Each structure stands twice: as structure tokens, then as C-alpha cells.
Amino acid sequence: xxxxxxxxxxxxxxxxxxxxxxxxxxxxxxxxxxxxxxxxxxxxxxxxxxxxxxxxxxxxxxxxxxxxxxxxxxxxxxxxxxxxxxxxxxxxxxxxxxxxxxxxxxxxxxxxxxxxxxxxxxxxxxxxxxxxxxxxxxxxxxxxxxxxxxxxxxxxxxxxxxxxxxxxxxxxxxxxxxxxxxxxxxxxxxxxxxxxxxxxxxxxxxxxxxxxxxxxxxxxxxxxxxxxxxxxxxxxxxxxxxxxxxxxxxxxxxxxxxxxxxxxxxxxxxxxxxxxxxxxxxxxxxxxxxxxxxxxxxxxxxxxxxxxxxxxxxxxxxxxxxxxxxxxxxxxxxxxxxxxxxxxxxxxxxxxxxxxxxxxxxxxxxxxxxxxxxxxxxxxxxxxxxxxxxxxxxxxxxxxxxxxxxxxxxxxxxxxxxxxxxxxxxxxxxxxxxxxxxxxxxxxxxxxxxxxxxxxxxxxxxxxxxxxxxxxxxxxxxxxxxxxxxxxxxxxxxxxxxxxxxxxxxxxxxxxxxxxxxxxxxxxxxxxxxxxxxxxxxxxxxxxxxxxxxxxxxxxxxxxxxxxxxxxxxxxxxxxxxxxxxxxxxxxxxxxxxxxxxxxxxxxxxxxxxxxxxxxxxxxxxxxxxxxxxxxxxxxxxxxxxxxxxxxxxxxxxxxxxxxxxxxxxxxxxxxxxxxxxxxxxxxxxxxxxxxxxxxxxxxxxxxxxxxxxxxxxxxxxxxxxxxxxxxxxxxxxxxxxxxxxxxxxxxxxxxxxxxxxxxxxxxxxxxxxxxxxxxxxxxxxxxxxxxxxxxxxxxxxxxxxxxxxxxxxxxxxxxxxxxxxx
Numbered sequence: 001x002x003x004x005x006x007x008x009x010x011x012x013x014x015x016x017x018x019x020x021x022x023x024x025x026x027x028x029x030x031x032x033x034x035x036x037x038x039x040x041x042x043x044x045x046x047x048x049x050x051x052x053x054x055x056x057x058x059x060x061x062x063x064x065x066x067x068x069x070x071x072x073x074x075x076x077x078x079x080x081x082x083x084x085x086x087x088x089x090x091x092x093x094x095x096x097x098x099x100x101x102x103x104x105x106x107x108x109x110x111x112x113x114x115x116x117x118x119x120x121x122x123x124x125x126x127x128x129x130x131x132x133x134x135x136x137x138x139x140x141x142x143x144x145x146x147x148x149x150x151x152x153x154x155x156x157x158x159x160x161x162x163x164x165x166x167x168x169x170x171x172x173x174x175x176x177x178x179x180x181x182x183x184x185x186x187x188x189x190x191x192x193x194x195x196x197x198x199x200x201x202x203x204x205x206x207x208x209x210x211x212x213x214x215x216x217x218x219x220x221x222x223x224x225x226x227x228x229x230x231x232x233x234x235x236x237x238x239x240x241x242x243x244x245x246x247x248x249x250x251x252x253x254x255x256x257x258x259x260x261x262x263x264x265x266x267x268x269x270x271x272x273x274x275x276x277x278x279x280x281x282x283x284x285x286x287x288x289x290x291x292x293x294x295x296x297x298x299x300x301x302x303x304x305x306x307x308x309x310x311x312x313x314x315x316x317x318x319x320x321x322x323x324x325x326x327x328x329x330x331x332x333x334x335x336x337x338x339x340x341x342x343x344x345x346x347x348x349x350x351x352x353x354x355x356x357x358x359x360x361x362x363x364x365x366x367x368x369x370x371x372x373x374x375x376x377x378x379x380x381x382x383x384x385x386x387x388x389x390x391x392x393x394x395x396x397x398x399x400x401x402x403x404x405x406x407x408x409x410x411x412x413x414x415x416x417x418x419x420x421x422x423x424x425x426x427x428x429x430x431x432x433x434x435x436x437x438x439x440x441x442x443x444x445x446x447x448x449x450x451x452x453x454x455x456x457x458x459x460x461x462x463x464x465x466x467x468x469x470x471x472x473x474x475x476x477x478x479x480x481x482x483x484x485x486x487x488x489x490x491x492x493x494x495x496x497x498x499x500x501x502x503x504x505x506x507x508x509x510x511x512x513x514x515x516x517x518x519x520x521x522x523x524x525x526x527x528x529x530x531x532x533x534x535x536x537x538x539x540x541x542x543x544x545x546x547x548x549x550x551x552x553x554x555x556x557x558x559x560x561x562x563x564x565x566x567x568x569x570x571x572x573x574x575x576x577x578x579x580x581x582x583x584x585x586x587x588x589x590x591x592x593x594x595x596x597x598x599x600x601x602x603x604x605x606x607x608x609x610x611x612x613x614x615x616x617x618x619x620x621x622x623x624x625x626x627x628x629x630x631x632x633x634x635x636x637x638x639x640x641x642x643x644x645x646x647x648x649x650x651x652x653x654x655x656x657x658x659x660x661x662x663x664x665x666x667x668x669x670x671x672x673x674x675x676x677x678x679x680x681x682x683x684x685x686x687x688x689x690x691x692x693x694x695x696x697x698x699x700x701x702x703x704x705x706x707x708x709x710x711x712x713x714x715x716x717x718x719x720x721x722x723x724x725x726x727x728x729x730x731x732x733x734x735x736x737x738x739x740x741x742x743x744x745x746x747x748x749x750x751x752x753x754x755x756x757x758x759x760x761x762x763x764x765x766x767x768x769x770x771x772x773x774x775x776x777x778x779x780x781x782x783x784x785x786x787x788x789x790x791x792x793x794x795x796x797x798x799x800x801x802x803x804x805x806x807x808x809x810x811x812x813x814x815x816x817x818x819x820x821x822x823x
Contacts, residue, residue: 031061032140046535047644059083063131063143065116069541070157072147072405073249074120075266083141084112085133095132097139104263106131119263121147122213123398124405125546148542149393149405150270151332159183159252159267170235170276171283172423178232179276183252183267185229190254195221195231197277199245202401202411206304207361213404217260218242224255235276243279246293247271247410271410273418290423294430297416301433304389307363308437311387312354312567314367314375316439316723316743321352321367323719324445325561326569326584328352329553331366342368344417347383348376355551355563357395362403364391365437372741377436377728380740382427386434388413393546438742440727440770443587444720445569448597449713450474451580452706453501453696454488455689457713458598459585462607462618465692466629467502469662471641471652472596473611473632474507475583479592480566482511484583485640487520487652490662491577491697500665501696503578508640511564514549516640519560519572519579526574527557534642576705582713596632622666633658670695683707726766732758735779744768752779 031037031044031054038045040055044062048054059082070076085094085108094106096116106116116131124147130139161167162180169175181195197218204210219242222231237243250269257264275282282289315321321328334342334351342348345368354365368376368385378384389412394405402408413434421427448459455465468488475484487506490498506520515533522529530537532547545552553561562570569584583597593600598607608616610631616624634641634657643653667688672680672695683700684690689710694703724744731737735752742748747765752758760777767773 029055031055031058033061035062035142046533047642050644051646051649061141063141065143065145067541068144068538069146069148070118071150071153071268072121072124073150073266073268074118074263075251075253075268076118076157077115077265078118078145080114080116080131080141080143083114083131085114093133093135095136095139096129097132098127098129098145100128100130102263103136117263117265118145118147120215122400122404122407123147124149124394125398125548146542146545148544148546150268151406152542152544154541156184157187157267159250159269161250161269161272164270164272168273168275168418169422171278172275172286175275178234180230180232181250181269182231183229185227188227188252188254188265188267190227190256192224192255193227193252194223194255194257194259195225196251196253196259197221197248197274198251199242199248199274200271200407200410201245202404202408206300206401211401213399213401213407216245218245218248220259221250223259237279237283238277240279242277246274246278247407247415248274271406273415275418275423287424290419291426294416294420294424294426297419298429298433301389305361307358307361307389308387308435310358310360311363311365311437313442314365314385314437314439315352315442315444316375316725318350318369318373319719320442320444320723321350321369323716324569324584325571326445326563327355327567327586328367329355329551329563331368334368342383345376345383345385347381348385351385353392356565356567357391357393357403361389362391362395362408364388364393364409367437374741375436375439377438377740378431379435379728379730382421382431384431384436386413386417386431387437388434438725438727439723440725442725444722445567445584445586446589446600447582447584447713447717447720448475448600449580449582449709450486450504450597451575451709451713452503452578452689452702453491453693454504454578455692455706455710456596456598457710458604458607459593459600460598460602460604460607462598462604463689464608464625465622465667465689466596466625467500467664467696468626468629468633468658469502469664470630470656470658471634471639472629472658473594473634474581475593475595475597477568477585477589477593479589480511480564480568482509482564482566482568483638483640484509484570484581484595484597485634486579486581487641491702493698499697500663501693502662502664503576504581505579506641507570507572507579507581508642509562509564509570510640511549511566511568514565515547517547517550517552517562518640518642520642521574521579528554528560528572528574530554530560531642534644575709576702578705580709580712582716596629622668626664626666630658630660665696667692724766724768724770726770726772729764729772730776732776732779734781735777742766744770748772750777755782756780757782 028040029042034044036045042055043053044055044058064081065078066081067078096104096106098119102119104117104119108114127145127147129143129145131141132139160182166175167179199216199218202213204212249271252267253264312327315324331351331353334345334348336350340349345351348368349371351366351368357364365387366385370376376384378386388409390402390408392409395403417430420430446459450456453467457463469490471487474486485508486504488502489505490502493499508518510516518531520529539554543554549565551563559573567586571582573580589600591601599609605618606615608620608628610628616628643649679700680691680694683703684707687707687710690703690707693706694700726742728742729748732750734756735750737748737750739748744766747763749763756779758777759780761774765773
């Protein structure tokens with residue numbers, strides 16, 4: 001028997017019926033087929049490295065890979081870092097199996113390093129894979145590949161359409177001649193390359209089990225050309241049987257592979273509208289062709305269900321949109337932080353997208369705003385925000401329409417925009433079926449925060465300090481089985497001694513059966529460490545991850561955002577020596593929360609509800625509040641936190657979750673010298689949290705960090721204040737209006753076109769009850785006021801001129817009579 005088959009034999013022995021000693025010691029001391037397991041004489045769990053309990057072959061079987069991410073389009077070569085093979089192969093023996101079914105051929109390089117190639121996928125997120133070194137007889141090695149949306153891939157990993165706009169307008173007016181393609185030749189180890197066109201389509205009855213997504217190899221643009229990094233050509237119309245594909249991408253592969261060979265190392269371009277390969281009928285009259293396609297899209301839309309009703313409402317203002325980070329996230333196509341380059345929304349400075357796709361149809365919301373924070377609506381401007389039948393980021397479980405990341409959105413929302421708006425001047429037809437959602441029924445989320453020593457501001461606005469040492473429940477919500485837990489540890493003075501105050505050093509979250517994400521202070525000062533299911537994550541390649549039941553964003557090394565399927569959001573950052581945490585909950589969580597962040601019900605008097613159900617009054621003493629906090633210590637069986645060092649195990653896992661021996665400094669007990677008191681007063685003003693932390697730690701910088709965190713919370717609460725909207729007010733037929741702002745206090749003025757007169761009030765104001773003071777007036781046929789006034793004043797001028805002429809004539813006749821009587 002070959003050695004490579006030994007793990008399978010041992011597994012059969014371990015599961016065989018009958019009497020016997022069970023698995024052999026040798027099997028339990030190996031991580032073959034045991035990645036993630038804790039039991040046995042040695043561990044194959046991610047926590048084993050910090051505890052020095054790993055099996056000796058841990059990294060041979062539980063793989064670390066580099067790079068660890070790539071486009072879901074596939075073709076990315078990656079190395080299994082610790083796995084070596086004693087003999088070089090040409091891919092015959094190495095098979096990499098993704099999601100238990102998709103296999104690609106790997107290879108061993110001259111140094112003995114094992115490589116895999118990522119496959120073409122129809123989903124994003126963490127993809128489990130296993131590896132065989134014996135031509136598929138066993139797959140004992142396991143790892144995880146991160147497949148990402150093509151737009152999130154580094155530009156160095158793609159091939160590039162030179163002047164991409166020209167490619168997508170080719171054949172329309174003034175778009176002709178050669179097209180060019182560039183790529184990094186060193187990223188594809190080949191002497192000669194083939195450039196291929198692949199097309200994307202979704203076929204079958206929409207929203208049925210027959211609806212399928214498919215990438216297809218179409219034809220080569222060039223074969224066996226030098227790998228120079230540059231190619232130029234003059235497009236010719238494709239054969240008729242290929243012209244049904246109208247969106248796709250180019251792929252560059254080694255010419256040693258046969259045309260269309262799947263899942264080989266490759267460089268892909270961005271997906272794009274295939275104007276350049278369309279037929280003569282498009283080139284002869286692109287507007288007529290596009291209008292016909294726009295009409296066909298309208299007919300398809302009319303046959304599909306209405307997805308608009310289940311989309312979340314847009315926030316009313318830009319401030320709300322940026323603050324509601326649990327439900328909305330920056331649209332990378334229009335980002336105020338990146339200079340507001342808003343190609344498809346030229347009147348906007350910032351757009352956001354709903355984080356989660358709609359539950360039934362997988363649709364997405366988009367909300368765009370002007371520089372003054374006003375929401376842009378498609379009914380007012382072609383720059384308005386448009387909802388999407390296919391969410392651009394896709395939607396779990398992915399793989400099937402309209403949930404395929406990027407591509408479903410292209411087919412139903414982007415390509416149709418080209419048909420109706422870009423290749424033909426009839427955008428109103430598109431906007432009719434993609435109307436913006438206004439914000440009349442938008443309800444901002446509720447915010448709670450913890451920061452500093454630590455201080456808490458509950459969802460209902462109650463403020464208190466609880467500086468216990470241990471692990472505590474910040475939030476429990478039975479509605480979605482949402483749990484947020486935190487670890488608090490004592491601070492250190494400048495000379496290294498412990499203070500009588502504590503601060504948050506780790507926060508963990510889980511909702512229902514989602515992944516568990518933990519954010520904690522890293523050993524490196526000023527940085528965070530993020531763990532997924534107790535395994536430390538790297539963000540060296542990607543700052544956004546699609547996880548089970550949540551999305552994770554790491555914008556900077558000191559701030560992490562978690563967006564949960566329920567619309568709840570969690571933000572963890574560093575403020576001074578400790579963590580600060582903010583939790584955002586949609587209104588559906590009203591009356592469903594418990595924990596240190598309070599009972600969300602718009603009633604601050606019951607925020608101090610103990611785990612037992614007893615309620616302390618708002619006037620409870622600091623020592624009573626300490627007992628309240630202690631009641632919310634985490635139970636051992638329900639802990640979400642990680643214990644991957646002996647320090648954490650001895651100080652938290654094996655100890656009471658609330659340390660009863662720790663005596664904190666209570667508010668009111670802290671004293672400062674006159675000099676310190678003066679400095680604290682200058683720094684903190686009347687902020688009690690800042691003043692307390694200066695006294696508790698003796699550190700002005702700690703007090704300042706607390707003051708900053710408190711200010712950020714208060715500003716965000718202000719940004720999330722409800723705003724009354726009266727909804728869009730249409731202009732009069734045959735007239736126009738001078739404003740697109742529909743919030744309380746806004747006034748809209750109306751005007752009629754020439755030849756029409758205004759019947760009704762010429763202004764309307766949005767009132768506090770959400771109604772307009774007057775309806776839209778009418779512009780009735782007839783002369784406008786300006787014309788009438790012109791006629792009146794013109795007539796008066798004529799009359800005055802005639803009268804003046806008559807007077808002058810009479811005087812002249814009188815003079816002639818006098819002159820005639822003289823000698």
C-alpha cells in the first residue's frame with residue numbers, strides 16, 4: 001500500500017464496526033483529515049499555534065496559502081506555503097478540489113512547492129478546498145480560498161482594455177478604428193498567449209429552478225502571439241451565432257492550453273458591454289438597434305415580479321446614509337472619499353448601496369446624494385439613484401440568477417442602461433422601471449456605544465460607567481439570536497502598574513448561525529486583530545470579506561465594521577489604550593434587547609435590567625451599577641471569545657467570567673491634584689467620562705481619547721436623527737420647478753412654460769406633518785403672466801404715445817394760427 005493511502009486506511013479502521021481500541025495513536029497525532037479538530041493528543045484547531053499544542057504536521061495538512069484571494073473569475077495561481085513534494089510533477093498528481101466538486105489541476109514547481117489554480121466560480125466568499133497529491137485517490141490537505149468580486153481585485157492582476165469606454169461604445173457615432181489591450185506579461189508565465197472572448201448569459205424561466213447562469217467560451221481574438229503585454233486589433237462583427245452574447249470579458253492564457261480550456265492560469269479583463277463584436281445591424285444604425293433592445297428589456301421587465309416593494313428605504317440625507325453603516329455601504333462607483341468620480345451619476349457626490357440583497361428576489365437598493373446632502377431621484381434627474389434587480393455584490397447562496405455577483409447586475413441593470421440611455425437617447429424608459437426610492441418611510445437605526453474606562457451610552461440614551469474585569473454581554477437579542485460580547489481588562493500606568501479602571505480589549509459577535517467574528521487589540525500598538533471562528537485573518541490583500549451571515553470591512557488597521565444579515569451593524573475601533581464599540585440596530589429590534597447596552601424601547605428608565613429581570617432605578621449608585629454589570633458576565637457555555645494563549649485561558653477561561661476580587665475606582669472616588677484638576681478641566685470641560693478617565697488613569701491622553709469617542713457618538717446620534725420628508729413634489733405639466741429638496745421646511749417654486757399661465761399657488765412648503773402646504777399647481781393653456789403684462793404695458797405705451805402726439809399736434813395748429821396773423 002502506498003503511504004499516501006494511509007490516512008484513508010486509518011479512517012476506515014476508526015469507523016469500522018466491532019470491538020477494538022479505536023483510532024490508533026498515530027492517526028490522532030496527525031492533522032490528515034482533521035483540520036479544525038481539537039480532540040486528541042495534539043490539536044489541529046487554529047488556536048493550537050498560540051498554545052503550542054499543534055500536531056507536528058499541522059501546516060502540512062491545514063494549509064496556509066499565498067496569495068489567499070483572487071477574482072471569482074478564476075485562473076489565479078497560488079502556493080501551498082508549507083506543503084512540499086519530493087518529486088516534481090507536471091500536474092498529473094496534484095488535484096485541487098473546491099467545494100467538494102470543482103477540480104482544477106495543480107503542479108509542483110522546481111523547488112518542490114505545490115501550486116493550485118483557482119476555478120471560475122459564480123459566488124464570492126470563503127471557498128473551502130482540499131488537495132490530493134496522489135492523482136485524486138485521497139484529499140487529506142485542506143485550506144480556504146477567498147473569491148472576491150472582480151471589481152475588488154488589484155489592477156495588477158487584470159488585463160486592461162485601453163480606453164474602456166471606447167470598447168463599450170464601438171460602432172456608435174465617432175467610435176471606430178483600432179482597440180488595444182494591455183497586461184502585465186510577468187503575471188502570466190508563458191512565451192506565447194491566446195486571447196479569448198467569453199460571454200455571460202442567464203437562461204431559463206426567471207425566478208424558477210430552470211434559471212441558470214453560464215460563462216461560455218466564444219472565440220479567440222488572437223492565438224499564439226508573443227506574451228508582450230500589448231495587443232491591438234480592428235474589430236470585425238462576430239458571426240451571427242455569437243452575437244446573442246452582449247456582455248462578457250476577455251481572457252488571456254498560455255497558448256499551450258487548448259482554446260476555451262477551463263480553470264487554467266489566466267488574466268481576465270473587466271466584464272463589459274460587447275459593442276465591439278456586435279453585428280452590422282448595430283453598426284449601421286446603433287440608435288435603432290439599441291431602442292429595439294430597450295423595448296425587449298421593457299417587455300422582459302413587465303413579465304418579471306416587482307422587486308421594488310421589498311427594498312429598504314433610502315436615508316433622507318447624506319449624513320444619515322453615511323451613519324447607517326449596518327444597512328448601507330459606500331458604492332465604489334461614486335465615493336466622496338475618492339473624489340466623487342460618479343460616472344453614471346454625474347450630479348451626485350456620493351452613493352451608497354444596501355449591504356444586504358432583498359430576501360426574496362436578491363435585489364439591491366442604491367441611494368445617491370448631492371453636495372448639500374439632498375437625495376437625487378430619477379424622477380428629477382437621470383443622475384438619480386437607481387435600484388437594481390440584481391444586487392451588484394450578489395446574494396447568498398449565489399451561483400444562480402439573479403444572485404451572481406456582478407454579472408446578474410450587468411444583465412438586468414447595466415446593459416439595459418446602455419440600451420436605453422447610452423446607446424440611445426431614451427433614458428426615461430429606463431428610469432420608469434428603475435425609479436428611485438424616496439425616504440418618507442425611512443427610519444434611522446438606534447445607536448449604542450461603549451468606550452474608555454469603559455463608559456456606556458445605551459440605545460435609549462442612558463449613560464453610565466461599569467469598569468469590571470472579565471467578559472460581559474453587551475447585547476442579546478432573541479429576535480435574531482444576535483449576541484455581542486466583550487472582554488474588559490485593567491489599564492496600565494506609565495510605569496506598568498495596573499490601574500483601578502478597565503477597558504475593552506476584545507469584542508465578539510454572532511447572529512443566529514453566522515460566522516463568529518472577534519476584534520481585539522493586536523500586540524502591535526494602534527492596530528487591531530480580527531478573528532474568524534477563532535482563526536486570525538489577514539487583510540493584506542482584501543479589506544472586504546463576504547462571510548456566512550455577514551459582511552466584514554476593514555477600512556484602516558484601527559477600524560473594523562461588521563454588517564449583519566438583519567441590518568444590524570457593529571463598528572470596533574481604537575480610542576487610546578482601549579477599544580471603542582458602536583452598535584446600530586434597525587427599528588425591528590425595539591423591545592427585543594438585553595445586556596449592558598440597555599433595553600431598546602425608547603424608555604431609559606428600564607435600561608438597568610439585570611439578567612435576573614430585576615430593574616434598577618435610573619438613580620442607582622455606582623456600586624449598585626457595578627452589581628448590575630456583573631450580572632451580565634458571560635456564561636462559559638455561550639462564550640464567543642477566543643482563548644488562544646495560556647494567559648487568556650488562565651485569566652479568563654479557567655476563572656469566573658466576572659472577577660469578584662477586582663476593586664474598581666468608582667465615579668466620585670477619584671481625586672486629582674490642583675494642577676491635574678486644572679489640566680483636566682481645560683481638556684474635558686464638563687464631560688464626566690473624560691474627567692473620570694483622567695482621574696482613574698492619571699493620563700490626559702486617555703482622557704482625551706475618551707472625550708473624542710464620546711464626541712463621535714454624539715455627532716453620530718445627531719446624524720441619525722429622524723428627518724421628515726414630504727415625498728417628491730412633481731412639477732406642473734408644461735412647467736417646471738426650482739428645487740429637488742423635499743424635507744421639512746423646504747420650499748418649492750413653480751413656473752410655467754411660455755404660452756401657459758399658472759393656476760394655483762406658485763410655492764409649496766414641506767410641513768412638519770409630512771404634507772405639502774399646497775398641491776402642485778396647473779399650467780393652463782393661454783398667455784402667461786409675463787406675456788399678458790407685456791401686452792398691457794405695451795398697450796399703455798401705445799396709448800400714451802398717441803395721446804402725446806395728439807397734444808403736440810394741437811399745439812402746432814395753435815401756433816400756426818398766431819403766426820398767420822402777424823404782418
